[in-house]
Amino acid sequence: MLRRVYVWEAPVRIFHWAHVASIAVLAFTGYYIGDPFVTVPDETAQTYLMGWMRAIHFVAAFVFGLGFLVRVYWMFVGNRYARWQDWIPVSRERWAFFWKQLKYYIFLEKERPHYMGHNPVAGLSYAVFGVMVLVQGLTGFALYAEPYAGGFWRAAFGWLLTLFGNQTLRLVHHALMWLFAAFFVVHLYMAILADVEERNAAITGIVSGVKFDHTSDH
Amino acid sequence: MAKEHIDPLELSLTGGETFNLVEALARRGVSRREFLKFCTIMAGVLALPVDKASRIARALESAPRVPLIWLELQDCAGCTESLLRASRPTVGELVLDIISLDYHETIMAAAGKQAEEAKAATVEKGGHIVVVEGSIPLKDNGLYCCIGGKTAKDILFETVRGAIAVLAVGNCAAFGGIPAASPNPTDAVGVADLVKDVPVVNLPGCPLNVVNLTATVVHFLTFGSLPAVDHLKRPLFAYGKRIHDNCERRPHFDAGQFVEEWGDEGHRLGWCLYKMGCKGPETYHNCPTVRWNDGTSWPVMAGHGCLGCSEPNFWDTMTPFYERLPEVPGFGVEATIDKIGLGLTAVAAAGVAAHAIGSAVRKKAAGASQEQEE
Ligand code: HEM
Ligand code: HEM
Ligand code: SF4
Numbered sequence: 277m278l279r280r281v282y283v284w285e286a287p288v289r290i291f292h293w294a295h296v297a298s299i300a301v302l303a304f305t306g307y308y309i310g311d312p313f314v315t316v317p318d319e320t321a322q323t324y325l326m327g328w329m330r331a332i333h334f335v336a337a338f339v340f341g342l343g344f345l346v347r348v349y350w351m352f353v354g355n356r357y358a359r360w361q362d363w364i365p366v367s368r369e370r371w372a373f374f375w376k377q378l379k380y381y382i383f384l385e386k387e388r389p390h391y392m393g394h395n396p397v398a399g400l401s402y403a404v405f406g407v408m409v410l411v412q413g414l415t416g417f418a419l420y421a422e423p424y425a426g427g428f429w430r431a432a433f434g435w436l437l438t439l440f441g442n443q444t445l446r447l448v449h450h451a452l453m454w455l456f457a458a459f460f461v462v463h464l465y466m467a468i469l470a471d472v473e474e475r476n477a478a479i480t481g482i483v484s485g486v487k488f489d490h491t492s493d494h
Numbered sequence: 495m496a497k498e499h500i501d502p503l504e505l506s507l508t509g510g511e512t513f514n515l516v517e518a519l520a521r522r523g524v525s526r527r528e529f530l531k532f533c534t535i536m537a538g539v540l541a542l543p544v545d546k547a548s549r550i551a552r553a554l555e556s557a558p559r560v561p562l563i564w565l566e567l568q569d570c571a572g573c574t575e576s577l578l579r580a581s582r583p584t585v586g587e588l589v590l591d592i593i594s595l596d597y598h599e600t601i602m603a604a605a606g607k608q609a610e611e612a613k614a615a616t617v618e619k620g621g622h623i624v625v626v627e628g629s630i631p632l633k634d635n636g637l638y639c640c641i642g643g644k645t646a647k648d649i650l651f652e653t654v655r656g657a658i659a660v661l662a663v664g665n666c667a668a669f670g671g672i673p674a675a676s677p678n679p680t681d682a683v684g685v686a687d688l689v690k691d692v693p694v695v696n697l698p699g700c701p702l703n704v705v706n707l708t709a710t711v712v713h714f715l716t717f718g719s720l721p722a723v724d725h726l727k728r729p730l731f732a733y734g735k736r737i738h739d740n741c742e743r744r745p746h747f748d749a750g751q752f753v754e755e756w757g758d759e760g761h762r763l764g765w766c767l768y769k770m771g772c773k774g775p776e777t778y779h780n781c782p783t784v785r786w787n788d789g790t791s792w793p794v795m796a797g798h799g800c801l802g803c804s805e806p807n808f809w810d811t812m813t814p815f816y817e818r819l820p821e822v823p824g825f826g827v828e829a830t831i832d833k834i835g836l837g838l839t840a841v842a843a844a845g846v847a848a849h850a851i852g853s854a855v856r857k858k859a860a861g862a863s864q865e866q867e868e
Contacts, residue, residue: 312752312769318749320746323749326749329750423738442775444811447820447831450832451834454834457835457838458842461846469853
């Protein structure tokens with residue numbers, strides 16, 4: 277029997293797609309900021325390419341940051357698939373499932389384990405993703421604070437500039453962009469694999485919120 | 495109006511003999527008009543409203559003499575050179591000289607015992623300002639820099655006793671500078687790392703811009719206090735703004751017009767030096783506004799990127815000077831972060847492709863065994 281289960285509530289889906297969109301924009305504009313590969317030969321007063329790249333980067337950065345805050349909040353008030361325990365395995369049972377799923381992925385197990393929410397391997401990858409968001413956000417906002425000698429941004433993130441210095445922060449911020457790219461490749465593949473192998477509409481699920489359950493005993 | 499005027503004589507400056515500055519300047523060929531011009535420039539450097547210029551003039555005219563001792567420790571005399579660089583002495587230098595300068599090894603006429611005695615006498619009286627140029631080596635009891643048989647550290651502590659303030663000029667005195675660059679063979683440190691009981695103001699730069707030293711002294715004589723400083727003890731009037739935010743090439747940065755190679759079309763057009771490794775976006779200094787050599791020019795104006803010389807450990811943190819980003823530790827010189835990152839993403843893609851093939855094979859095998867069972 278096929279059962280429709282409402283798994284991903286609106287805040288989770290909004291967070292997901294806000295992040296997909298903002299990260300795409302941030303990576304593109306960020307790459308340009310790091311290596312301005314287009315030079316505009318026109319009249320200086322008529323052009324503002326780097327200016328726009330930076331402005332768009334900052335707008336996307338706020339979407340990125342706010343989206344993440346919403347998701348963290350939802351970890352505590354959302355449904356059982358949205359809990360933080362789905363990202364960070366703490367229970368013994370979750371760890372057991374984790375190894376089972378990992379074995380399946382590396383071809384040591386034949387049967388694909390079944391989950392309604394995140395499988396524990398995917399879940400842990402989102403925890404790693406969360407750390408990446410944190411580091412990228414902190415380095416990004418520290419760089420953002422740089423033009424200000426005082427005020428809110430300087431007070432909130434200036435300590436990072438004092439602690440690490442601009443060049444290190446930039447290098448880390450730039451390196452993280454590539455980690456996001458690598459995450460994207462693997463994540464997209466895993467999502468397609470899950471969709472194909474479980475035939476549970478995983479991908480449409482992260483759009484509509486609904487996944488299909490083939491096991492009637494659940 | 496009268497209330498606002500603080501008579502600098504009210505300040506408890508010990509050892510302050512008053513004298514007529516304007517007269518002394520006139521004797522050296524500086525007119526009153528030039529003196530007032532200087533006061534206006536000082537008001538500008540200190541980011542004060544222009545009408546404060548007259549207050550500065552009044553204060554300087556009746557200022558007591560504040561003896562100033564200039565120490566050269568583990569240095570290259572570059573900051574001294576910066577002080578002396580002009581073809582003729584500037585008004586600022588003369589003011590500094592007349593108001594203050596008592597002891598400066600490189601430029602004083604006296605030498606040897608005589609000079610040392612004069613210095614000792616000044617320190618004895620107290621109430622002096624000490625300018626330190628150069629770092630202080632601590633390794634092996636400080637023997638890497640000894641003058642007249644004394645270590646730099648001992649000389650420093652001897653001289654700052656009873657001082658009103660210590661002005662650490664140049665990156666070396668402020669943060670250890672080039673001697674402290676990795677691996678810091680002499681264990682060099684800056685003044686503020688050692689001196690705790692006398693207020694220290696850092697005036698880094700490689701070299702120091704003398705305008706900022708003069709302005710700090712003028713601020714002290716006018717207001718009776720040291721200027722407000724940032725978390726690195728640098729005066730905000732000189733180090734409160736980023737090079738990048740005051741740079742005349744900034745419109746080219748925002749427009750997306752960059753020098754790609756020394757001497758290319760963009761370089762000749764005065765475009766932004768960001769891609770040539772300019773460290774203006776991470777450096778706080780007033781070079782773009784006060785410039786150097788009597789306001790003639792400054793590095794970026796001359797077509798060379800900023801090296802970040804007013805920032806701590808610039809020799810380690812701002813290098814490579816001609817690259818935008820530092821090298822990635824543990825990888826070769828040629829490996830930029832983009833090459834490494836692209837490689838990582840490619841590895842991820844290859845892994846995913848291999849896994850996809852594996853999964854297809856597994857599915858086929860599972861299908862075949864199912865068929866067999868049926
Ligand atoms: C997935 C998220 C993000 C990616 C992929 C990303 C990527 C990048 C890259 C590649 C650079 C160029 C670094 C360089 O080589 O100098 C950059 C610069 C920058 N990013 Fe991000 N970034 C992200 C998020 C953020 C966030 C959340 C902020 C917060 C405000 C931020 C603020 C900045 C700032 C201020 C700069 C420097 C701009 C400048 O110097 O003009 N970024 N970003
Ligand atoms: C840069 C791009 C992306 C990032 C950073 C990203 C990140 C994430 C994160 C953090 C989650 C966990 C959701 C949560 O617990 O709130 C997730 C889940 C999911 N994402 Fe993405 N995602 C990206 C792109 C995509 C794309 C393009 C697709 C589909 C084509 C996709 C499909 C899914 C699916 C199906 C899930 C649920 C998977 C599960 O059950 O574990 N994602 N993604
Ligand atoms: S030349 Fe340097 S300081 Fe000036 S705008 Fe370009 S990057 Fe900024």
